[in-house]
Amino acid sequence: MRSFIVYIFLSFFILTGCSKSESFDDLSQQSTAMNPGLNVESSYLKNQIISFNVLDLEGNNISSIAVFIVDNQLINGNIISYENLGNHEVYAEYTIDSQIYNTELKTFSIVNPITKVVVEDYTGTWCGYCPPVAHAIDELRELSDNITVVGIHNNDQLTIDQEADLRSELGIGGFPSARLNRTISWVDPYEFLEVQNLLSVENNLAISINSNLENSILSVDLRYVSKNELNNHKLVLYLVENDLIYDQTNYFNFVEDSYFYNLGNPIEGYSHQDVLRMSLTNISGDVLQDILPLSDYKFNFNIEISPDFIIENLGIIAIIVDSENNAINSQFTEINSFQDFN
Numbered sequence: 001m002r003s004f005i006v007y008i009f010l011s012f013f014i015l016t017g018c019s020k021s022e023s024f025d026d027l028s029q030q031s032t033a034m035n036p037g038l039n040v041e042s043s044y045l046k047n048q049i050i051s052f053n054v055l056d057l058e059g060n061n062i063s064s065i066a067v068f069i070v071d072n073q074l075i076n077g078n079i080i081s082y083e084n085l086g087n088h089e090v091y092a093e094y095t096i097d098s099q100i101y102n103t104e105l106k107t108f109s110i111v112n113p114i115t116k117v118v119v120e121d122y123t124g125t126w127c128g129y130c131p132p133v134a135h136a137i138d139e140l141r142e143l144s145d146n147i148t149v150v151g152i153h154n155n156d157q158l159t160i161d162q163e164a165d166l167r168s169e170l171g172i173g174g175f176p177s178a179r180l181n182r183t184i185s186w187v188d189p190y191e192f193l194e195v196q197n198l199l200s201v202e203n204n205l206a207i208s209i210n211s212n213l214e215n216s217i218l219s220v221d222l223r224y225v226s227k228n229e230l231n232n233h234k235l236v237l238y239l240v241e242n243d244l245i246y247d248q249t250n251y252f253n254f255v256e257d258s259y260f261y262n263l264g265n266p267i268e269g270y271s272h273q274d275v276l277r278m279s280l281t282n283i284s285g286d287v288l289q290d291i292l293p294l295s296d297y298k299f300n301f302n303i304e305i306s307p308d309f310i311i312e313n314l315g316i317i318a319i320i321v322d323s324e325n326n327a328i329n330s331q332f333t334e335i336n337s338f339q340d341f342n
Helices: 131-143 163-170 192-199
Strands: 037-038 043-045 053-055 066-070 086-096 101-104 106-111 117-123 147-154 177-180 205-212 217-226 234-241 273-280 297-304 314-321 327-334
Touching: 043 205, 053 117, 053 177, 117 192, 131 147, 131 192, 147 163, 147 234, 147 314, 147 327, 163 234, 177 192, 205 314, 205 327, 217 234, 217 314
Parallel strands: 043 106, 117 147, 147 273
Antiparallel strands: 037 053, 066 086, 086 101, 086 106, 117 177, 205 217, 217 297, 234 273, 234 314, 314 327
16 A cells, blocks of 8 residues: 655654454554554644554554545545645444454544744853843743743753753854744844744644653654655754752842842742753754655654653753754643644
């Protein structure tokens, strides 16, 4: 059977053994490979070729003996696409040894990608002029959910080894420095309108993230689809952590019209958010193969993380950038969570 989906794997899991019963209940996903039962993604783009497949419990593709019922209508073969946005349902039916089986009913959506702007805060606990950037980001969150935030620390307890390489790659000079979509300087007074203008731009690239942490091993499944062809792009994948408590130098302690007036210098027990803790790719991104229009691409990353990280405070950020380091789109999810395209 011809496949219309491109799979790219950076690492693999071994599928756990299964019984020979035809029930697919309680089988957890082990990798970005297809799993027993009906395989369908939760979201696709308009006009993307959707290929339904059914696997038995031994991993054999039995789609050739199955029929597929979408929105209560039998379709011809196992391939379909849609020109319009909307939600759909599908299940498969097949016969083995004169016994008819139905897979579980699954839902999927046809969506347009949503633009999610990357906001990067180059900061440090020693930087007395840096707190207003973090405050501006907090205000951004009140206005939009579609921002992806990374706090990149310099010369303090929260600095990662590759921080200097990233600043060199992106031309970051003094502190504080804030960037939108990696390359656009965002300066005082940190106007929301600048971010809003970027959010309003139609996007062609959709990204989803599924992450799981077990016994200090973090597994991240990444999927992306683009409406148009993309060449010479890179993938950036970061682990970030919230609620890290360290005193913060504050040069605004005596500035009466400042949000930070009279909070002390330093601000004791300051809570640092979205702190970059690890890069699962090269700090400035791993080069991707050329991205073909409406093709499905998947990566799986597995990495051991520090037991000192607080699991409920961790998140995964994915950014796809062009050859000039401009962010095309981004995505965020908490650990042990799935974030779909939208």
